[in-house]
Amino acid sequence: MAIQILMPALSPTMTEGTLARWLKAEGDAVAAGDLLAEIETDKATMELEAIDEGVLGKIIVAEGSEGIAVNAPIAVLLEEGEDASAMDTLPAAPAAPPAAPEAAPDVAPDVAPEAAPEAAQGPAPEAAPAAQPPDGARVFASPLARRLAGEAGLDIAGVTGSGPHGRIVKADVEAAIAGGGTATPAAPAASSPAQLPATTASASVPAEIPGAGPYTDIPHTNMRRVIAERLTESARDIPHFTLTVDCTIDAMLGLRKDLNGRASEGDGAYKISVNDFVIRAVALAMRKVPGVNVSWMADATRQYMDIDVAVAVATPGGLITPILRRADQKGLAEISNEIKDLAARARDGKLSLDEFQGGGFTISNLGMYGIKEFSAIINPPQSCILAVGAGEARPVVKDGALGIATVMSCTLSTDHRTVDGALGAEFMTAFKAMIEDPLTMLL
Secondary structure, X not given: OOXXXXXOOOOOOOOEEEEEEEOOOOOOEEOOOOEEEEEEOOOOEEEEEOOOOXXXXXXXXXXXXXXXXXXXXEEEEEXXXXXXXXXXXXXXXXXXXXHXXXXXXXXXXXXXXXXXXXXXXXXXHHHHHHOOOOOOOXXXXXXXXXXXXXXXXXXXXXXXXXXXXXXXXXXXXXXXXXXXXXXXXXXXXXXXOOOOOHHHHHHHHHHHOOOOOOOOOOOOOHHHHHHHHHXXXXXXHOOEEEEEEEXXXXXXXXXHHHHHHHHHHHHOOOOOOHHHHHHHHHHHHHHHOHHHXXXXXXXXEEEOOOOOEEEOEEEOOEEEOOXXXXXXXXXXXXXXXXXXXXXXXXXXXXXXHXXXXXXXXXXEEOHHHOOOOOOOOOXXXXXXXXXXXXXXXEEEEEOOEEEEEEEEEXXXXXXXXXXXXXXXXXXXXXXXXXXXXXXXXXX
């Protein structure tokens, strides 16, 4: 019988995704393992593989559709010998489960926005029916669609849905607003900042500022929303404290120049950067001071055995942290080549889950932008993140005499629940010693 293809959960935090592109068309033959579509998750763009073979009978969700709930049907696969009539025999039961999980998100995060259209319908006797379509059925809409409708004062019950089983998605609400959908007078009051989640209220502030000039609202991507949630959680719930050291890097720069010169002579395909030395030094310092390679858990401090170092990479969609696994066991050339590959695929959204999830420590380097010094927000559930500034010529005192040296400021942000001041200082001492005497990293 015909098989429904469902929106997969491609990351642990994914609740909905965007169907970026179909790689198969209706009528195309499909074999197990074939790539069917590209799905944008909250982290990256990933490919959906077929697990059955047959013919792609119908595409339910058009490419470019946003807010598709996990486990919602997106296409139908016909088995060998079946024709389009087989899709009529699909039981209703498989389509029901996607609707059930939607009920919780629709109510929990968007209680206030959903209440807006209901409150705007007038007296209490008519309020309940007003939130329902004419046939009395429940209005199925994505949380984002409900929020947009609430902000615009639009009765979502009057919007025609184009999602699976008539579910209302963001594009439907935007089309209704663009088409002159009417706002009910009471809706803006019901959607006041006091009733909305903080993020929603703050997002509407620019429109409330008298005399504000022209502006453009850039919709949040799934990735940007998850980054915002995680960083807010980190800044709110983790007791940060910072430790800064100034590292003299002239010896390191000299060794880097020498090693890269040897590579140009044909001894290897690599070009080592300052950041590669930093990664190597962090990994070896973590081996010396394993107490920083931990996470705070509800009932215990979790100690990691492997030294996995994440490196922050800026992408068009936001920050992502690809991970060098067992970084302490890799030399400078291997670190250099691997991080270049990970960074390139991170910017293209082509990382696999295991390449950006996990890790015991993160490095964030803004030195290439000329930033002298900064502190970074911890990437939970990790306990430490090292912020690396630019190397610059500064006056220093050596053996009682004033001189000039290239100095790089590095700031460690730690979770005080797991890494106290003495432990953090021990780590930074080990890190500084390796950066300033880079030959020790080659032993």
